Amino acid sequence: MTAPLHEPTAEAAPSAAEEAAVATAGAKAVQGRSLGRIAWERLKRDKLALTGGVVVLVLIVIALLAPVITSLVGQDPNEYHENLIDPLFGTPTGSLGGISGDHLLGVEPVNGRDIFARILYGARISLLVGFLSAVVAVILGTVLGVLAGFFGGWVDSLISRVMDGLLAFPQLLFIIALVSVMPNQMLGLTGTGVRVFVMILVIGFFGWPYIGRVVRGQTLSLREREYVEAARSLGAGRLYILFKELLPNLVAPIIVYTTMMIPTNILTEAALSFLGVGVKPPTASWGQMLSSAIDYYDSDPMYMVVPGVAIFITVLAFNLFGDGVRDALDPKGSR
Secondary structure: OOOOOOOOOOOOOOOHHHHHHHHHHHHHHOOOOOHHHHHHHHHHHOHHHHHHHHHHHHHHHHHHOHHHHHHHHOOOOOOOOHHHEOOOOOOEOOOOOOOOOOOOOOEOOOOOOEHHHHHHHHHHHHHHHHHHHHHHHHHHHHHHHHHHHHHOHHHHHHHHHHHHHHHHOOHHHHHHHHHHOOOOEEOOEEOHHHHHHHHHHHHHHHHHHHHHHHHHHHHHHHOOOHHHHHHHHOOOOHHHHHHHHHHHHHHHHHHHHHHHHHHHHHHHHHHHHHOOOOOOOOOOOHHHHHHHHHHHOOOOOHHHHHHHHHHHHHHHHHHHHHHHHHHHHOHHHHO
16 A cells, blocks of 8 residues: 555644634623613614604703893893884784794794793793602602502402592593682792692693503513513512512503603693793793684784794604614514
């Protein structure tokens, strides 16, 4: 037998640098992502939701900096400009409701107050009532919903019947009656402050059953999960299960319904101000401006269009952002 012409050569061993590169690539391939990061990546792909979120941020900044912005443009929301009003018809002189370089959105009929400045200050009232009443509703709804779903029995029956009663209660009529009889001074607040405080409490109180039902249903589902049973078998107490096992898994639905509750509260505040039981004049409010514009819709339509567009853009932005957050945190819910 003849020997092979060429001896087989051993493969070259990989270098230390190559081994390190392979190890790094493998680590990146198996690197986990948190639920928050996954939700953020989903949200970034939703351009409409991002647009709504940007508009919401801009509105918040505008509301916070309303005094600064109005001082920069040289206008005060309560300053009268009778010289810009036609004395015969009581409407602004010029075209489009008196829009000019000094008055970017025109002036109000009769008194000539700057609409741009009043829109900025009206955003403060709408966003304040919308956010704080949502906070009140979320706190009450989360606490009572978790108690009803976790303990069950008579606790669940009692809280559920209270929710049913509040959902059937005429909220708007009750707020109108309550605000109408409120004193002008209360808890150190006066005038508009009292009405804003009452609106926040009442809107939040009547709004908690909506989120309370959601939290109760989620709690009923979560309390039967394997990790909760495992915690019970290991001797975990009720408080540990509530705060460590249930509440962290309720954050996503709570955030979703909070973002979708705020625009509803903004519309409620606008409706109350439109009916004359919201903030008191001369405090600026979008609903109050719409109510005043009814008498001038044919002679000065811009006075009605501007606050109406402001409400429309605000509610639309919150709804788009809320839908995007819902789809990002619960993608199965949109199918």
